[in-house]
Amino acid sequence: MAWLPLVGLIAGFLAIYTQDIKVPSYMASYLSLGTLAGLDSFFGGIRAGLEGKFHGDIFISGFAVNVILAAALAYFGDQIGVNLFLAAVVVLGGRVFLNLSLIRRYWLTKAVLSKKRGR
């Protein structure tokens, strides 16, 4: 079942990528920041699920709010001349890496445990 999110990711990607969608280019940086926030929530959700601490409402609301908030904050920062974009990238990027490493750790632990049990 673990491969389902990956399939979903590819399906969603292809569903949009094959369409002819145009977004104004000044929104490009905000959009990519929103995507980064989405990635952060996504990996955070997987991590929480592996830890057994997953709450559906927190995850879904966090995903939506983070995506919009990251983009909105970066836009606001541009308006007042503070580069909040960079701050968001550093924080979100750091969290993505942290979550990924934890996910890896859990999976590896699980694999080792199941191997021991199998023996």
Next chain:
Amino acid sequence: MRNDSWITKITIMSVILGMLLAVSLKTQQQVGVENNVPTNLREMVAVIRDTKQQNKMLKDQVELLQEKITAYEKQAGNGSPAVAALIKELHDSKFRAGLTTAEGAGIVLQLKDSPGKPSTETAPIDLIIHDSDIRNFINELVNAGAEAISVNDQRVTSRSAIRCAGNNIQINNWPLVAPYEIKAIGDPKTLEGALRMPQGIVDSFPDPKMVTIKQENHITIKPAELTSYRWAKPLESGR
């Protein structure tokens, strides 16, 4: 079952995330396309060459048509004296607007960049001729009573702008390069005197080689091109 539920929810979110990824990737690609518009230098050169050629052809055409008009006017003038008077007035107006060739006594001055090297007293920027120098000269010449002025055969009229455009100076939107030859019709002595006044415009140049002035008994100054008026209209009542 509990295990399955979080995977389902994450799958739903991952579909949305995939969409987000696709949109931002597409947008970034679009930004990349928008940012490198003029890439092919060779193509640009060809375009410029073609445009120049076209420009020259059109100019020739304008000249030809101009000649035709003059011929027609002459023909019409041969008829009634009223028409002849009108045509004379037309020529007079054209002359005043700088649309005909003007001739007479005057001065020819040449402005060129100094061949000297910059020193502690002269900055490199002072050793080259700027658009402001040409403007100042023209201002000084008009003040001294010059009646017709051209720079490198570009007639200076009330519609002429003199401005710096990269490496060259544009007058009447026409690029000119150094050395700049300013012709002015007027009393040669007065004109030269105005320029050579102590502490005057010629004195303001660090290198006297940059300006040469010659008095001439006969110079001809080319006409300006007809400009169109889109915004300004003459007053209905005449004055």
